[in-house]
Amino acid sequence: MEEEEEICKTPLTNTVVAVCIIAGSSGLMYGYDTTVSGGVMMMAPFLEKFFPTVLAKMRDKKQDQYCLFDNHKLAAFVSSMFIAGLVSSLLAGRVTSVIGRRFSLITSGILFIMGKGFEVFAQNVATLIVGRLFVGFGIGFANQAAPVYITEMAPSKWRGALNTAFQFFVCLGAVIASLINLAANHSNSSHGWRLALGCASVPAMILTIGSLFIPDTPSSLIQRGMNDEALAALTKVRSTREGAEAELKDLISSREATRSGTESPYMKLTEARYRPQLVLTVAIAGFQQLTGVGMVAFYAPVVLRTIGIGTEGSLCAALAIGIVNLASVLMSTCMVDNIGRRLLFLQGGVQIIFAHVFIACTMAIQSQGQFVEFDQQSYWVAVIVLMCVISSAFGWSWGPLTWLVPSEILPIEVRAAGTGISVSTNFIITFMLAQYSMPMLCYLKFGLFLFYGALTSLMTIFIGVFLPETKGVELESMDSVWSKHWYWRYVVPA
Numbered sequence: 001m002e003e004e005e006e007i008c009k010t011p012l013t014n015t016v017v018a019v020c021i022i023a024g025s026s027g028l029m030y031g032y033d034t035t036v037s038g039g040v041m042m043m044a045p046f047l048e049k050f051f052p053t054v055l056a057k058m059r060d061k062k063q064d065q066y067c068l069f070d071n072h073k074l075a076a077f078v079s080s081m082f083i084a085g086l087v088s089s090l091l092a093g094r095v096t097s098v099i100g101r102r103f104s105l106i107t108s109g110i111l112f113i114m115g116k117g118f119e120v121f122a123q124n125v126a127t128l129i130v131g132r133l134f135v136g137f138g139i140g141f142a143n144q145a146a147p148v149y150i151t152e153m154a155p156s157k158w159r160g161a162l163n164t165a166f167q168f169f170v171c172l173g174a175v176i177a178s179l180i181n182l183a184a185n186h187s188n189s190s191h192g193w194r195l196a197l198g199c200a201s202v203p204a205m206i207l208t209i210g211s212l213f214i215p216d217t218p219s220s221l222i223q224r225g226m227n228d229e230a231l232a233a234l235t236k237v238r239s240t241r242e243g244a245e246a247e248l249k250d251l252i253s254s255r256e257a258t259r260s261g262t263e264s265p266y267m268k269l270t271e272a273r274y275r276p277q278l279v280l281t282v283a284i285a286g287f288q289q290l291t292g293v294g295m296v297a298f299y300a301p302v303v304l305r306t307i308g309i310g311t312e313g314s315l316c317a318a319l320a321i322g323i324v325n326l327a328s329v330l331m332s333t334c335m336v337d338n339i340g341r342r343l344l345f346l347q348g349g350v351q352i353i354f355a356h357v358f359i360a361c362t363m364a365i366q367s368q369g370q371f372v373e374f375d376q377q378s379y380w381v382a383v384i385v386l387m388c389v390i391s392s393a394f395g396w397s398w399g400p401l402t403w404l405v406p407s408e409i410l411p412i413e414v415r416a417a418g419t420g421i422s423v424s425t426n427f428i429i430t431f432m433l434a435q436y437s438m439p440m441l442c443y444l445k446f447g448l449f450l451f452y453g454a455l456t457s458l459m460t461i462f463i464g465v466f467l468p469e470t471k472g473v474e475l476e477s478m479d480s481v482w483s484k485h486w487y488w489r490y491v492v493p494a
Contacts, residue, residue, distance in 0.1 A: 012158050016237040022210035023149040024165030026105060026142035028203030029112050031173025033135055034298045035322065036196050037078055039181030041069070042301050042311050046193035050077070050125050065306050067442035073125060075435050078298075080129045082431035084136025085143070086424045092144040093420020097223065097265065100216040101152070104145035109208030112138030113201050120198040136427075138204070144423045147403040148415060152217035153237060156474045160336035160404055164329055167400035171326040173203060174297065178319035181301075185315060219412050219475075222251055250476055251412075265417035274414060276488040280467060281406040281418050285425040287459040288402040291352050292452030293394045294433050295441075296321060296387040303387075306441065307363065309380055317384050324388045328395025340471040341401055342463070348397025349460030355389040356453030362386065363446035402426065408470055409478055 040046050047055040054071050057063045088111075096104045115134025122128040146166050154162040180199050184192030215237070221230035230251070234244035269278050295303055300321050304314035336344060362382050402422075410418035440448050468481040468488070482488040 012155055013237060016153055016155070017162070019214040019237060020150045020153055020162045020165055022207070022214050023101075023105060023146045023153075024162075024169050025203065025210060026108060026146040026207045027166045027169030027171075028173040028176075029108070029142060029200065029207065030139050031170035032177045032200045032203055033081065033139065033173075035174040035177035035318070036181060036200060037081075038298045038301050039178065039185070039315055039318065040193045040196055041074060041077070042305060042314065043181075043185055043193045043196075045190040050122075050128060064442070065308065066445050067438075068306060069302050070438045070442040075438060077125070077128060077132065079431050079434035080132040081136035081139065082427045082434055084133040085140035086136075086427035086431060088137040088140030089144045089420050089423035089427060091420075092141045092423070093266070093417040095141075096145050096148065096220075096420070097416040100220045100224070101145045101149040102211055102214060102216040104141050105149065105211040106208055108138045108141035108145065109204045109211065110138070111135075111141065112204040113208070114138075116198060116201045116204070120194050135200075140423065140427065142207070143403075143426075144416075144420050147407040148419050149217055151404070151407040151475070152219040152415075157472060158337060159408060160341065160471060161333045163404040163407070164333045164336060164400040166403050167395075168326070168329045168333070169203075170399070171322065171329050171395065175319065175322040175326055178315065178322050182312070182315045182319065185312060218248065218251055219415075222248075223412060227252065253476075265414045266421075269414050269418060269421070272491070273493055274411070274418075275491055276466075276482050276485075277406075277409050277411070277414070277418060278421075280409060281422045282425050283459075283462060283466075284402055284405055285422040286429045287463075288398050288426060289429045289433055290452070290455045290459060291349075291390075291394060291398050292356060292449065292456070293390065293398070294430070294437060295448070295452070296390045297325070297394075298434075299437060300387065302438070303441070304380075304384070307366070307380065307383055308376065313380075317387075320384065321387055321391045325391040325395040325399070328392040329400060332396035332400050335396065336400070336404070337471055340469045341405055342467050342469045344397040345401060345463045345467065346460060348393040349456055349463065351393035352390050352398075353453050353456050353460070355386045355393070356449045356456065359383060359386045359390075360446045360449040360453070363449070367446065405467070405470065408473075408475060409481075411478070412475070 041051075044055060047058075051071060051074050054069060054074055057068050092104055095107075111134055115131045115136070115138060118127055118131025118134060120131075122131060147163060150163050150165060151159060177196070177200075180196050184196040189195075215233035216229070218230040218234045221227070221233060227248070231244060231248050234248055235241050238244045238247065268274065300318040301311075301314040304317050305311060309317065332344065362379065366379050406422040407415065407419050440451075444451060466487060468485045470478065470481055473481060482492045
């Protein structure tokens with residue numbers, strides 16, 4: 001009966017699906033850029049122009065294979081994007097509150113295109129990194145604004161499914177980038193890497209143009225005192241004007257009930273009543289990258305090259321891993337609003353833990369010379385399959401849920417600031433891992449996967465203990481989940 005009432009109150013219309021898909025398409029930029037960078041950094045023409053010492057190590061048969069890509073300039077090329085994203089996502093939290101979610105999406109597309117221009121025409125490492133910084137600024141705005149936009153536009157019954165659109169496009173961007181990496185490498189052109197990097201401008205153009213034709217979110221418009229515009233936006237995405245007016249009344253009432261003072265939303269987040277939201281927002285955002293997904297997504301070609309697979313074989317395997325991840329996100333779309341967020345987190349965590357342990361064991365056996373020459377292919381297949389297991393678990397749990405849960409548990413008055421902190425936390429952890437993943441692989445070798453397995457164990461326990469279930473809960477009623485939780489009910493003031 002409650003489900004039927006919810007469907008009548010906030011039906012799923014073609015318009016709301018369309019606007020959520022346009023906002024979610026911003027994930028194409030993030031997925032494409034991170035994956036294309038991992039492939040480009042293995043291409044000989046790119047390395048010869050910018051990082052010749054890395055290319056020399058790849059050609060040295062006496063070189064420790066685990067240390068091939070341990071180069072501080074190469075690490076700066078990868079990580080500079082994430083440090084820029086960290087800064088811009090914090091700025092985006094404020095900007096999105098002032099000018100709206102829609103304009104932030106347009107800004108992200110423009111910044112991203114500018115960055116790609118610098119990268120494609122770069123003649124030295126400095127120009128290359130300037131381009132990476134602009135790309136990072138664009139991605140920081142997109143990763144902050146898109147999940148919030150979708151959360152505020154989607155009916156609560158379908159909020160989880162629609163929010164996976166962002167992660168779906170992240171994975172789709174990764175698959176497309178893997179295909180283009182393969183084509184660029186196979187072409188044997190000295191400018192193949194420029195084509196691979198330049199193609200990233202296409203999803204940015206799609207987002208920028210698409211965002212011109214979608215409305216801003218009603219919550220954002222109400223927050224800025226634009227109630228008439230909010231009604232127009234709701235009427236556009238809901239099936240009836242009566243339903244839109246009823247929902248607008250609820251949103252205004254919720255906004256008035258939470259309006260208190262004029263302090264900064266970042267300061268408001270430090271209040272005791274926002275403590276569970278802040279703790280879980282920061283924790284989930286940081287945990288996502290500490291699952292070790294970077295080693296099987298961003299750095300998949302590098303890791304596979306390290307274990308002895310050739311460049312083209314590594315790129316093909318990375319494509320397969322990306323396709324598995326994409327299929328898993330589609331499964332998450334079907335499951336997240338049925339079995340809930342918490343169970344997906346827990347199941348995905350356990351699956352990732354076991355896969356990391358088995359990868360470490362497989363690589364340890366190989367390092368002891370236990371695989372004879374004709375068994376080498378079986379070793380490669382085993383590692384690739386285990387990386388696919390991690391990719392699938394991430395695709396239906398930690399991947400999409402990291403963008404969904406923070407944006408839905410944060411109240412409207414601190415939602416933009418809180419998601420800004422969430423994205424910046426994700427970026428700072430990603431930056432640190434991008435800076436130190438290759439040195440860690442060099443020194444820890446197969447032990448790096450045991451390290452990620454141990455971290456994922458701790459994170460899964462934390463989620464099991466402290467995260468309440470939020471499926472089907474309306475945004476205006478989200479406070480009720482804390483009063484029912486065994487721990488947070490003693491922390492949050494009544």
